[in-house]
Amino acid sequence: DAGVIQSPRHEVTEMGQEVTLRCKPISGHNSLFWYRQTMMRGLELLIYFNNNVPIDDSGMPEDRFSAKMPNASFSTLKIQPSEPRDSAVYFCASSSGLAGIYEQYFGPGTRLTVT
Amino acid sequence: QKEVEQNSGPLSVPEGAIASLNCTYSDRGSQSFFWYRQYSGKSPELIMFIYSNGDKEDGRFTAQLNKASQYVSLLIRDSQPSDSATYLCAVWGGTASKLTFGTGTRLQVTL
Numbered sequence: 001d002a003g004v005i006q007s008p009r010h011e012v013t014e015m016g017q018e019v020t021l022r023c024k025p026i027s028g029h030n031s032l033f034w035y036r037q038t039m040m041r042g043l044e045l046l047i048y049f050n051n052n053v054p055i056d057d058s059g060m061p062e063d064r065f066s067a068k069m070p071n072a073s074f075s076t077l078k079i080q081p082s083e084p085r086d087s088a089v090y091f092c093a094s095s096s097g098l099a100g101i102y103e104q105y106f107g108p109g110t111r112l113t114v115t
Numbered sequence: 116q117k118e119v120e121q122n123s124g125p126l127s128v129p130e131g132a133i134a135s136l137n138c139t140y141s142d143r144g145s146q147s148f149f150w151y152r153q154y155s156g157k158s159p160e161l162i163m164f165i166y167s168n169g170d171k172e173d174g175r176f177t178a179q180l181n182k183a184s185q186y187v188s189l190l191i192r193d194s195q196p197s198d199s200a201t202y203l204c205a206v207w208g209g210t211a212s213k214l215t216f217g218t219g220t221r222l223q224v225t226l
Contacts, residue, residue: 033214042218043159043203056213091158103149104214106158 004107018080025094121217134191138204146208
């Protein structure tokens, strides 16, 4: 199994630009999670999907952030417009069930730098 | 009060010693408890989970849960330099139907 795949691995962009992060979950997993990790705030859940449906997006910081899951094998997290405070590592994780019951498998992360 | 609290460390232990990592949580209704290990520059990986009060052992790792005290710990026996990493405590259940992570404890195993 290839594991959770994320792209790009690194992204450097200028303030005000649109950023799109991509994730392919493990085949057969029906839950997908987007996290953001910073030194100050640790690992924060932004949004999670179950069977392609957003279940909890209370962690999305503001309207500049949006996430979609058009099918079971693909999800995107978009930031528009980006700001320097969005600089962080963004992880995607997938699970074969809801968050609390089954192990979450994390992708390698996307390191985003907004200048 | 943070939902999941951990001492940030670093916790330094000599090789071969027992490392004890602690975590407290605020939601008394929490049901599932996880320990993830994260090497620098890498993604978190699950090493233990526990649902019931008491101890759960897996190789050199033991997770301990005390729901009355809202406390979960991870013991690492015979610590090795390869155990040097940040250990994240995660809690699920209660009022939040999502996994909430602590900020992690950095462990350093010295030769």
